[in-house]
Amino acid sequence: MxxxxxxxxxxxxxxxxxxxxxxxxxxxxxxxxxxxxxxxxxxxxxxxxxxxxxxxxxxxxxxxxxxxxxxxxxxxxxxxxxxxxxxxxxxxxxxxxxxxxxxxxxxxxxxxxxxxxxxxxxxxxxxxxxxxxxxxxxxLAGAGWPDQPQQQEGGGTVGTLIGLDVSEWQDGLDLTATGADFCIIRTNYGSAHLDWVAVSHITDWRRTGKPYAYYSWLRPNQPIETQADAAKTIWDACGGGAGVWIDVEEEGITRTQVVAFRDALRRRGMYVIGAYSRANFWEALPGGEPSAEEGGGKIWVSHYGSRPDGPYRDIYPGDSSSIWLYPLGDRRPDLWQFTDLGRVPGWVKGVDVNAYRGTEDELRALFTGTTIRKEELDMNAVDRITKYFTDFITGYLGPQIDALQEVWRQLRGPQGEGWPQLGKNEKGQNLTLVDAIAAIRHDIADLRKEIEGKK
Incomplete structure (x- = not known):
């Protein structure tokens, strides 16, 4: 939209x-x-x-x-x-x-x-x-202020959403108190280590009602199938409910392993959203730079630049950053992790912070592999069309509206009830100008027939 x-x-x-x-x-x-x-x-x-x-x-x-x-x-x-x-x-x-x-x-x-x-x-x-x-x-009627979050009908915000990703390293962080717009929770670190705080994190976060997803750290020196089993174990323990990102950041990972891990997760019934990686790491993977689809379809890029440090919402570099335009493989980033030093309420250490440009409904659809309901799309389309014609009439025709209204009044009569001086129809209703012209036309046709019949 x-x-x-x-x-x-x-x-x-x-x-x-x-x-x-x-x-x-x-x-x-x-x-x-x-x-x-x-x-x-x-x-x-x-x-x-x-x-x-x-x-x-x-x-x-x-x-x-x-x-x-x-x-x-x-x-x-x-x-x-x-x-x-x-x-x-x-x-x-x-x-x-x-x-x-x-x-x-x-x-x-x-x-x-x-x-x-x-x-x-x-x-x-x-x-x-x-x-x-x-x-x-x-x-500009109804336009949002670009420096403020925009409320959308039914809740959520329109604009850029700011969220966190967490693991057991944030054990004790009250996610509900952070005010973040979304959260991504780690399931496992390879096959040998299950994230023991994942269930606690997801239980806390679900109380907010906001979008969430999972991420699974891929390791190059462990069997793909056992790593997928580990991810599925925690995913099941958390109750699923959303897709998983493949974390691609450990030296030694190959392009072939990324594709194999994607397929292993899918065979276990998990929705794979896409891949998380640094741009230069993704581009240098042995076997060549993968396409976005080889990682699951979407791209979550990690790029810190000057490594901003401060209140997590205040340090976002902005939608105009060139990072949003830099493709990984054949796709520009869907999500951007812009720092690991974000400061959140109730936590003294830095936290990973991410940005998503879009609405809460769009992000939820991204994280779950679903689409916004058709009826919502249809109403959005109706609203856009209505607004377009309203803006056109009030903005473009502006000074001529009074004249148009006068033409309408002449055609329909006061309050659209016709003109008494034009006569009435068989129901006793006043004729409009259009009705009167039609009646005259029929009278003329009847008169012509009568004249021709007398010749």
Whole structure:
């Protein structure tokens, strides 16, 4: 489902609307904060491709100051959006996601017409064209704030979910007190070591009602079948309920072993979600870099970069990180473990922290191998279509709505009950204009027949 976000963070307000202004027409909406918004982040309202970036007349320069223009394909919601008076942080031709940071507001007031720094935001129903803009305010109705979790109907959040993965090394951690959005729990370390805290962890986590999954550490020097038996033993003890990731990070593992372990888990009735690994490790596996399907289908990448340390939600590097774009085999990451030093309530040591870009329902479907119920998809489609036509009518037709309503009134009569001066039908109801024209047509036809019969 296409998502839409405000182009600014929460706390910003509309400072100048769409329409007549200062003797001309303001073809966008300005957003900012009291005292100016210089340096504030700017976000993509929808997913799409950057088609213009940098210096632009009226928006400032030289590059990177100026504007960013994003073209949105149908799958992302269609149209084109413009972000003016900003310093870009994206490049021409780059793919960006809804809610992704793309720049910051230019603090130089000379690029803002001498007024306090703000963003000028435009919406074009199709491609960018001079004077094709529509009012952004109704277009943004219902859009989320990109710096806040977005509630979806029925619970859960829309946006980026932040979760933990744990093992017996976190024995004593109260998972319910962490506030995490999801959890992944280890089942075993090869065939010789079963994770003795897994059952306790899953029992605690299920009380939250949030998504969960399991992971099984694959070892290169132990029989594949006995390792799969170990994973199944703990999976059964935990009551199953979700799929398992294959942990591929120990030196000596081969591409052949990854595929064999996947198949062994599947033969035991376990849903294999995909593989967890570091990008450079996965690429260098003996036998060649596997495809995503060889590991189960999905990719969970481990990449720490500068190894962020701090409150686990605050240290997420962001949706604009290039890690999300880096493929392992033939697939970009579905899940990203971005640190092992996340700080959570009630625990003094660091914890592995992961990010997932999507809704809670989508993550639950990923972890269980199911799909979102068809009726939910159908209602989402109805809602999107309804919103599209509502936005089109209120945004694009705007000034003509009154005229359209008058035409409707003339056709149907007051309250749609017809006009008394046009007469009544056989049921005693007033005729509408359309009914009256039809009656006249029949009268003329009857009159013609009568005339012709007298000739």
């Amino acid at each position: 296409a998502r839409r976000f405000m182009p600014v963070r929460s706390g910003a307000v509309l400072t100048s609307g769409f329409g007549p202004r200062w003797g001309s027409v303001h073809r966008g909406a300005d957003y900012g904060r009291d005292g100016g918004s210089g340096g504030d982040p700017v976000f993509a309202a929808q997913g799409g491709t950057v088609v213009h970036a940098g210096a632009a007349s009226g928006f400032g320069g030289p590059d990177p100051a100026g504007w960013v223009v994003i073209d949105h394909p149908t799958a992302d919601g269609s149209g084109t959006t413009v972000y003016g008076h900003i310093i870009r942080e994206v490049t021409l031709g780059q793919r960006v996601e809804a809610g992704q940071r793309i720049g910051r507001i230019n603090p130089d007031s000379s690029t803002n017409g001498g007024v306090a720094p703000h963003i000028h935001f435009e919406v074009h129903p199709t491609v960018w064209a001079q004077s094709s803009q529509v009012d952004p305010v109704p277009w």
